[in-house]
Amino acid sequence: MIDKREIQLVIEAALSKGGDFAEIYFEEKDELSVKYAQKKVSGITNVSVLGAGIYLLSGIRSVYVYTSDTRFDSLMQTAKRAAFMLDEKKANPIKNLVFHMKNYKSPNQVLCFPSEVHVKDKIEIVKKADMSARNSDRALKSLNVDYFDYDQRKTIVNSEGLYVSDRRITSRLRFTAVVERNGQMLSEWGDYTKPFGFETFTQSDAYMDFAKEFVIDLSQALDGVPMPSSQVPVVLEAGSCGTLWHEACGHMLEATAITENRSDFCDKLGQQVASEKVTLVDDGSIEGLYGSSAIDDEGFKTQKNVLIESGVLKGYLCDRMGARRLNMASTASGRRQGYAYAPTSRMTNTYLAAGTDDDDEIFDSVADGLYVKRLGGGNSGRSFSIAVTEGYLIKNGKIGDRVKGLSINGRGIDVIKKIDRVGKKLVTENGGFCGATSGLCQVTSFQPRMRISSMSVG
Incomplete structure (x- = not known):
């Protein structure tokens, strides 16, 4: 990377035609993937990424230009191009x-970096995971297991004098399976992912347990019964059912949605927007979670942000530009996939705080409803729809038949007002990727067991 004196010259060039802020974002990343299809290695790919982005602000105007050439001369040309585009004269x-x-110390301390491990050892992990899955259920007809790891190093410098670096490691297995029984067929994929190095697989057999449970659950889903569209009480299990918060209101609490006036939470700070049982938090500093890091992608130290407290809207997720537009401080929520993306406001680890209700009572008081154990993907906006990956009927407080082909739907700001139970035990999840204007970012969404008094399912 270029030295500090050269960095200063690049920043000066970026501001040569005006602007009140300039940033250089440097990225180096190494990625490895192993494709394992039908018990055979079908491909091994190594990718190295190197580049830099230059971000200019003038009030609430912005310019972002990037390059894959991080030599001094190239960066000077890129800076001048950005200055020309801003053209404040x-x-x-x-x-x-x-x-x-x-x-800043990373909340995810890595013991064994991917570069320290031979690819043969990584293939052995894939084979073990594949075998665990194949031995779990006779209904399995097809299985692919893909291995991924990446090592991303980034340095952020800006015209305020900030100079900070971060390193982020990820290890992941993706399972893609097809099951068949009695003429019925079902396919699904699932990720086992951790923000750590190869110790993810050497210190625990949890990845093999995940492989087994993934196939067994998919097989059991073949026996699901349809559920008619209706309005019923819904109990959402602790853990990954926190996807509800990500889709129902998380995106609508990002500064991007607020400043573009496409959120039901606009102009509602200090107002009651949810049940009094709802305290919603986004925190990118939690140790061991997939959405955590030492800094956000604008160089701010990650922090805990309380968005809703006892039902009252307390704040929004702000990147630097969003903070300017809203006349607020950054919440360390500026995120991006890499150097080819300008930062914008994004979630990290979003969760519903633990409540005071008894977990068993949450079920006992439901005469006729739906129990959601796991949620899949969904779409969001003012209204949302999320697939139910694993769900069961509730009859007189007891779990009944498994259901299939179901989703939960609603308008976020209405649904979160109907939460009438929140359990005592907060459970985290493995996490995954969220895609938006600044690319794919790692996130988690989790919660205690909780209940919605009535919502649309179908």
Whole structure:
């Protein structure tokens, strides 16, 4: 990477035609993938990524330009191009810029970096996972297991003197399976993913347990019964059912949605927007979670952000630009997939805080309803729809038949007002990717067991 004096010259060039802020985002990333189809390695891919992006702000105007050439001459050309695009026609000279090196500890401490492990050892893990899945259920007809790891290093410097670096590691197995029984066929994929290195697979057999449970659950789904569209009480299990929060209101609490006036939460700070049982938090600093990191992708130290407290709207998720537009402080929520994306406001680890209700009573008081154990993917906006991956009928407080082909739907701001039970035990989840304007970002969404008094299913 270029030295500090050259960085200063690039920042000066970026501000040569105006602007009040300039940032350089450097990225290096190494990715490995192993494709394992029908008990054979079908491909091994190594990808190295190197690049930088230059971000300019002038009030609430912005320009973002990026390049895969991080040499000094290329960065100077990129900076001048960004300055030309901003074209404020008034230089903003930076005098005596002093960089303040920041060093924040990552909440996800890695013991064995992917680069330290031979690909043969990674293939052995894939074979073990494949065997665990294949031995779990006779209904399995087809199985692919893909291995991924990546090692991303980033450095962020800006015209305020910030100079900070971060390193993020991910290890992941993706299972894609087809099951068949009595003429019925079903396919699904699932990810086992951790924000750690190869110790993910050497210190625990949890990945093999995941492989077994994934196939067994898919097989059991073949026996599901249809459920007619209706309005019923819905109990959502602790853990990954937190996807509800991501889709029902998380995106609508991002500054991007607020500033574009496409959220039901606009102009509602300090108002009751949810049940009093709802305290919603987004926290990118939690140790061991997939959405955690030392800093956001604008260099701010990650932090805990309370969005809704006892039903009252307390704040929004703000990146630097969103904070300017809303006249608020950044919440360390500026995120991006890599150097080819400008940052924007995004969730990290979003969760419903634990409540005071008894977990058993949450079921006992439901005469006729739906129990959702796991949610799948969905879409969001003011209204949302999320697939029910594993769900069961509730009859007189007892779990009944498994259901299939079902989704839960509603308008986010209406649904969260109908939450009448929140359990005491908060359970996390493995996490996954969220795609938006700044690319794919790692997130988790989780909760205690909770109940919605009535909502649309079908």
